[in-house]
Amino acid sequence: MSHSLHGTFVSEKINKIRWRPDEFNNSHFFITGSVDNDQNNVKLWDFYENEEEDDIYPFLVSTFPYCGDVTEAKFLNADYFVTSSSSGSAHLIQIVPAYTESISLKNTITWEKGHHFKNGDPSSCTGLAVYDNDIITIGEDGCINLLNAKAPKVLRRIDDADSCSIHCVIFLKHNEILTSNLRGQMKIWDLRSQNNVASSTFMISGDQVTPTCLTYHPTQRHLVVTGDDLGALTTWDLRNSTYPVNVLDAHDGGVAEVLFDADRPDRLFSCSGAGQLWRWGTRGAGGNATPDVWLAPDNVKGKLDVFALMPTLHQPINSLDLNRNRVICGCDNEAIYLINGVDM
Numbered sequence: 001m002s003h004s005l006h007g008t009f010v011s012e013k014i015n016k017i018r019w020r021p022d023e024f025n026n027s028h029f030f031i032t033g034s035v036d037n038d039q040n041n042v043k044l045w046d047f048y049e050n051e052e053e054d055d056i057y058p059f060l061v062s063t064f065p066y067c068g069d070v071t072e073a074k075f076l077n078a079d080y081f082v083t084s085s086s087s088g089s090a091h092l093i094q095i096v097p098a099y100t101e102s103i104s105l106k107n108t109i110t111w112e113k114g115h116h117f118k119n120g121d122p123s124s125c126t127g128l129a130v131y132d133n134d135i136i137t138i139g140e141d142g143c144i145n146l147l148n149a150k151a152p153k154v155l156r157r158i159d160d161a162d163s164c165s166i167h168c169v170i171f172l173k174h175n176e177i178l179t180s181n182l183r184g185q186m187k188i189w190d191l192r193s194q195n196n197v198a199s200s201t202f203m204i205s206g207d208q209v210t211p212t213c214l215t216y217h218p219t220q221r222h223l224v225v226t227g228d229d230l231g232a233l234t235t236w237d238l239r240n241s242t243y244p245v246n247v248l249d250a251h252d253g254g255v256a257e258v259l260f261d262a263d264r265p266d267r268l269f270s271c272s273g274a275g276q277l278w279r280w281g282t283r284g285a286g287g288n289a290t291p292d293v294w295l296a297p298d299n300v301k302g303k304l305d306v307f308a309l310m311p312t313l314h315q316p317i318n319s320l321d322l323n324r325n326r327v328i329c330g331c332d333n334e335a336i337y338l339i340n341g342v343d344m
Contacts, residue, residue: 003341005310006056012037014330016073018081019323020044020095027323029061029095032330033070033083035318040066042073042083044095044105047338056338064093064105074130076149080108082135088115088122090137092149109152115139131171138166138179146191158196162187168214172221172238180211180226188238202241212254218262223294227255231272235294246300251276256318266293269327271320275313277329279342281305309339 015035019027028047034040045058068087075081076092083091092109114137115123123141130136135147142162146155164182172178175191187198210229217223222238231251234244253274261267266282282293283305293303315332327339 006338007335008057009335013332015070015318017319017328017330018073019321021075021078033073035069042066061103062105072127076130084125084128086124088113088125114145115141117141127169129169129171131174136169136177138169140165168211170214182210184209213257215258218260218265225258227258229254245295257320271317273316277309277317279307
């Protein structure tokens with residue numbers, strides 16, 4: 001395998017990093033969200049390719065000051081993205097093309113203190129998911145909020161959705177979401193139901209292992225992979241969600257993010273608190289491989305190739321994103337990394 005690695009120190013811990021969507025070209029804009037600063041921020045960057053020096057480095061395009069840690073960031077489309085904050089708020093931010101060459105970030109909607117405890121204190125908004133213009137936020141208060149990019153108020157709030165902190169959420173369908181909580185419970189919610197009760201509840205394992213991230217297969221949304229705080233990857237077939245299909249002992253530390261390759265669904269990317277960034281691929285399979293290998297109950301690890309995309313860091317890799325054959329990641333060592341050529 002041949003690929004190139006470019007690292008740049010940015011003088012702050014990066015908790016979330018996301019490519020700006022581009023349907024027709026390799027994306028070169030991306031956003032980052034910081035953590036552990038007195039004044040955190042969301043930044044828009046552009047990777048600049050210097051043909052003479054054969055190097056790639058990012059330069060800062062715009063900065064948006066942010067209240068609290070940036071706990072999640074998701075693009076709705078090329079011009080709008082949503083972020084969540086440890087202060088309990090969520091923000092809809094627009095990338096505004098100016099009449100000059102400059103581009104700026106503009107806060108369009110703030111859902112202020114959407115998550116709060118019963119005594120009124122703010123609760124961290126721990127994550128969010130998007131589907132078209134619909135947005136779901138979750139929090140340490142155990143509540144679920146339904147938002148919309150065209151509405152400045154919370155459309156629906158499911159109070160006491162959980163008795164403990166909700167850690168992760170993904171959309172399974174337009175009206176169906178999957179959440180996981182601190183104790184390792186996973187719940188499926190039908191948003192069409194007016195009853196604030198989950199339609200299905202199951203445990204990630206026999207022990208109280210905390211799920212740290214969720215993702216679904218690009219072509220088979222009933223196939224879900226979870227990462228947990230012990231470093232394992234667990235595969236679920238939600239058509240039969242009583243027990244996991246398989247469990248892979250993977251990273252040395254908690255799994256920070258997992259992501260399937262939408263263009264090559266046989267591949268999965270993961271990063272960890274142990275400073276590892278890996279690409280998982282179906283052994284001997286091409287880009288049109290079926291998801292069956294992820295649903296194999298026996299010796300699934302023997303059917304996968306695992307490749308380290310960069311040397312193990314001594315600090316956590318918090319976030320990753322993929323655009324065609326390029327991966328970016330953000331880390332606690334105050335650096336961002338670009339890996340070119342991951343499809344080789």
